[in-house]
Amino acid sequence: MINYYSAFGLTISSEIVCPFLSIATTNQSDVQILLCRYKLKLTNGQHLGHWCEARDNLVLLKIAGIADYLIEDGHVIKINPKTEDHSLINLFLTSSVFFILLRQRNLLAVHAASVIINNKAIVIAAPAGYGKSTLVAAFLQKGYSILTDDISTMKAVDNNFMVYPSFPYIKLCGIATAHLGYDKSLLKRVVPKADKFLFPLQQAFHHIATPLSHIFILNIKNHDDCTIVHLHGAKKLQALITQMHLSELVDLQNLAVQTFKNCQRLVQSVPVSEITRPEKGFSAFELVEKIVEDVNSL
Numbered sequence: 001m002i003n004y005y006s007a008f009g010l011t012i013s014s015e016i017v018c019p020f021l022s023i024a025t026t027n028q029s030d031v032q033i034l035l036c037r038y039k040l041k042l043t044n045g046q047h048l049g050h051w052c053e054a055r056d057n058l059v060l061l062k063i064a065g066i067a068d069y070l071i072e073d074g075h076v077i078k079i080n081p082k083t084e085d086h087s088l089i090n091l092f093l094t095s096s097v098f099f100i101l102l103r104q105r106n107l108l109a110v111h112a113a114s115v116i117i118n119n120k121a122i123v124i125a126a127p128a129g130y131g132k133s134t135l136v137a138a139f140l141q142k143g144y145s146i147l148t149d150d151i152s153t154m155k156a157v158d159n160n161f162m163v164y165p166s167f168p169y170i171k172l173c174g175i176a177t178a179h180l181g182y183d184k185s186l187l188k189r190v191v192p193k194a195d196k197f198l199f200p201l202q203q204a205f206h207h208i209a210t211p212l213s214h215i216f217i218l219n220i221k222n223h224d225d226c227t228i229v230h231l232h233g234a235k236k237l238q239a240l241i242t243q244m245h246l247s248e249l250v251d252l253q254n255l256a257v258q259t260f261k262n263c264q265r266l267v268q269s270v271p272v273s274e275i276t277r278p279e280k281g282f283s284a285f286e287l288v289e290k291i292v293e294d295v296n297s298l
Contacts, residue, residue: 004029007257008153009164009209016079016086020198022207030168031101033077033093040070040080059100061092069097074104079251087191094167098151108154108262110243112215114147114163115139116206117295119211121163123152124275124291125243130218130236131284133278134176136200138284141180145206146170154212154266160268161212168205171199180284212270214295217243219276226286229274232242240275272298 003011005021012021013029042060045053053060060067064081067089075096081089102109112125113132126132136149148166157164174195177184187197216228217239231239231252239276240263273294 002027002076002160004202006207007164007166008098008107009155009162010238015274016089016295018090018093020169022165022168022205026208028128029076031075033079036070036080038080040068040078042070048215057104058240059104061096061100062099063092066092070095071097071104074101074106077101085192091191092112095150102151102153106258106262108259108266110152110154110240111150112243112298113149114151115293116145116147116210117213119210120211121147121210122291123154123163123215124218125152125215125240126218127243130220131176132218133170134180135218135287136170137172137176137180137182139289140170140201140204140290144203147206147210154262156262156265161269163212164208164209165205165207167206168201170201171178172197172199212266214270215240215272216291217272217274219274221276222277222279223276223280226278226282226290227276229276230291231272231274236272237263239272240267261270 004024004027005014005018006024007021010030011024011026012031012033014033015035016033017254038086040060042053042055042058042291045055045060047053051062057073059071065082068080079089099109110123110125112123112128113136114121114123115136124135125130136146140146147163149170151166153164173189174184177187177197182199183199187199188196188198200233229254275287275290
């Protein structure tokens with residue numbers, strides 16, 4: 001059975017069930033996900049560690065005990081499973097694998113969340129563990145709509161950069177669910193036994209591509225206050241590039257030049273700010289207030 005999904009402005013046909021994705025309204029697919037029972041190989045591929053090979057616009061990821069993924073030219077993902085647990089297969093599919101596919105399609109993919117403020121997309125970028133999802137959940141509780149929790153995909157359209165919706169869920173750790181007042185016993189785990197839970201966005205999921213208004217880079221320092229610093233010149237570009245995911249694969253596939261150009265054009269179009277929170281004793285709702293106040297002041 002073929003399943004049809006929507007994410008990142010793309011329609012995806014899949015031979016496996018992908019519960020993280022939204023159901024598509026069309027069966028005209030841009031991307032195919034194929035289930036392969038044979039071993040996936042990449043002839044004359046360049047090795048990048050023990051888990052990855054690449055050649056031209058082809059990348060083979062080997063995740064031990066879970067699956068091998070062959071990503072072809074931004075259009076096809078072939079999966080050779082190593083486990084019957086499809087939640088584990090989907091976990092890597094909807095993170096590293098999709099990042100690579102989006103880069104192959106010349107889209108700018110950043111490790112970032114996106115929320116809607118004043119009908120514009122606000123991108124909040126940070127490494128894993130910095131509290132992006134907790135911050136997104138705080139925006140949600142304040143009544144804001146959410147475009148994406150973890151992968152912000154952007155594309156230049158006319159005079160704007162558009163941000164595309166990803167998955168209609170937030171992934172929250174157990175501590176974050178407690179701090180935000182959610183009962184994790186009512187939530188589905190991302191994978192069995194993991195302390196990471198799926199919180200459905202439902203009506204708060206903003207499923208329409210939206211013009212980008214501002215980029216915030218979330219940082220952590222050992223001080224008492226939440227602060228915002230507006231970046232200028234080369235600092236804007238440097239801050240954005242540090243949030244690029246799997247940048248070594250971009251270089252390997254000779255996509256670095258185009259990615260750099262996309263980043264340059266992006267930082268010339270929108271403000272980029274660094275928001276710094278304390279390591280401890282901060283409130284996600286305080287960060288929400290800081291960000292909304294800053295956006296409204298521009």
